[in-house]
Amino acid sequence: MRSKILNLKYRFGFTLIEVIASVAIFTLVTLVAYSLYSLGQNTYRRGGAEMEIWQNARATLDRMTREVRQAESLTTILPATDGDLNNPPANELQFQSGHDASAITYVRYYLDGADLMRQKIAYYFSIQPEVYVACDSQDQFGNPPQSIILEDSLVGEYFTDLDFWQNNNLINIMIHLSKNDRVIDLMTSVYGRNL
Known part of the structure; x- marks a missing residue:
């Protein structure tokens, strides 16, 4: 009877080889699952970053194109080509806005670090600060107007x-963007209707 009890006791357990094999298979399945999850997350992040940079480029280029197309005049002197090392392309652009006919205002696009900024500027003489004038105007003494930044966004x-x-x-207009080692260069040409 005693040998029957001992025999049952050893029959229901696992051998050392079975335990090692099952732990190895579990570890392998866990590593494969984690690798697939990690690969999926990296792909998702990379795709999201790329979509963000493309959307950012498209939206900013669209806005600049629309405003430059309606510009009344340019105040920034631009070179005729982008390939002349002695006269390189301008890194900022200022022009008289064609959106508001009731007041003379100017729009300026410039870079502040990695941010593209847009300023709305007005020029005035101190004797009549509520009346906006052209940026190249002069008062009766030959003085240039003062400027005020109405908006900086x-x-x-x-x-x-x-x-x-x-x-x-x-x-x-040529823009260069970069995020997480992804570089985008876009160029467009805009016909100024009023220039």
Whole structure:
């Protein structure tokens, strides 16, 4: 009877080899599952970052194009080409806005670090600060007008460079963006209707 009890006791257990094999299989399945999860997360993050940078580039280029197309005049002197080392493309652009006919205002696009900024600027003389004048105006003594920044807003992020040049009424805009080792260079040309 006693041998029957001992025999049952040893029959229901696992051998050392069975335990090691099952732990190894469990570890292998866990590692494969984690690797697949990690790969999926990295792909998702990379795709999200790329979509963000493309959307940022498209939205900022669309806004600049719309405003430059309706510009009344350019105050920034632009070179005729982007390839002249002695006269490189401008890194900022200022023009008279064509949106508001009731007041003379100017729009300026410039980079502040990696941020594309948009300023709305007005010029005035101190004797009549409520009347906005053209930026190249002079008072009766030959003095230039003072400027006031009406608005300074962030338009886009992840910019590394911004270039402007002009051929006749065609204004060329080239933007360079970078995020997480992903670089995007986009260029467009805008015909200034009023230039």
